[in-house]
Amino acid sequence: QVQLQESGPGLVKPSQTLSLTCTVSGGSISSGSFYWSWIRQPAGKGLEWIGHIYTSGSTTYNPSLKSRVTISVDTSKNLFSLKLNSVTTADTAVYYCARLIVGGPYYFDYWGQGTLVTVSS
Amino acid sequence: SSELTQDPAVSVALGQTVRITCQGDSLRSYYASWYQRKPGQAPVLVIYGKNNRPSGIPDRFSGSSSGNTASLTIAGAQAEDEADYYCSSRDNSDNHYVFGTGTKVTVL
Numbered sequence: 001q002v003q004l005q006e007s008g009p010g011l012v013k014p015s016q017t018l019s020l021t022c023t024v025s026g027g028s029i030s031s032g033s034f035y036w037s038w039i040r041q042p043a044g045k046g047l048e049w050i051g052h053i054y055t056s057g058s059t060t061y062n063p064s065l066k067s068r069v070t071i072s073v074d075t076s077k078n079l080f081s082l083k084l085n086s087v088t089t090a091d092t093a094v095y096y097c098a099r100l101i102v103g104g105p106y107y108f109d110y111w112g113q114g115t116l117v118t119v120s121s
Numbered sequence: 122s123s124e125l126t127q128d129p130a131v132s133v134a135l136g137q138t139v140r141i142t143c144q145g146d147s148l149r150s151y152y153a154s155w156y157q158r159k160p161g162q163a164p165v166l167v168i169y170g171k172n173n174r175p176s177g178i179p180d181r182f183s184g185s186s187s188g189n190t191a192s193l194t195i196a197g198a199q200a201e202d203e204a205d206y207y208c209s210s211r212d213n214s215d216n217h218y219v220f221g222t223g224t225k226v227t228v229l
Contacts, residue, residue: 096164
């Protein structure tokens with residue numbers, strides 16, 4: 001059973017960089033045709049796809065966040081990471097990492113529990 | 122990028138059937154996947170592909186699609202089905218993904 005767990009600071013100051021890590025257990029991050037994704041949900045709002053990375057290092061980002069987002073992968077540690085720079089209060093949200101299945105139907109099959117990140121001074 | 126539109130809220134009597142719809146241009150090309158999100162919990166995949174349920178998802182959940190509309194049906198809704206439901210699909214452009222606006226299901 002694959003499990004994902006987000007970790008990182010729960011409080012970030014405006015204009016600074018939000019940094020989160022997703023540790024994958026129960027399977028190798030390098031195996032299979034999977035994309036490793038970040039998704040967020042501001043309070044009272046819907047889910048927003050942030051972007052994803054393939055184990056080759058290839059990334060795709062939401063155009064609305066592309067200028068501020070970097071997703072990276074560390075296959076030796078079986079984890080992937082999110083960096084979002086120049087944050088504002090609008091970036092306050094629960095951040096999820098998830099595994100994206102591609103190649104046939106496309107869907108997010110495993111999700112982390114989510115971590116709340118608050119942007120505040 | 123594409124948008125996926127859902128009704129904000131629906132209600133269903135206990136044991137009755139409810140259908141949630143999701144509309145968007147990307148659904149003409151790609152199947153929707155559906156996620157159940159309860160307060161304080163991570164989203165859970167309930168339907169993917171043409172009409173596939175992950176292990177552990179009750180068979181009262183089913184999916185269908187026609188044109189630009191995907192539907193999630195809960196047949197014989199239970200109290201534990203009360204949650205927010207989101208559809209998602211691959212976008213028509215590049216390798217982007219989009220989520221629906223979400224539907225709050227209340228079981229009366």
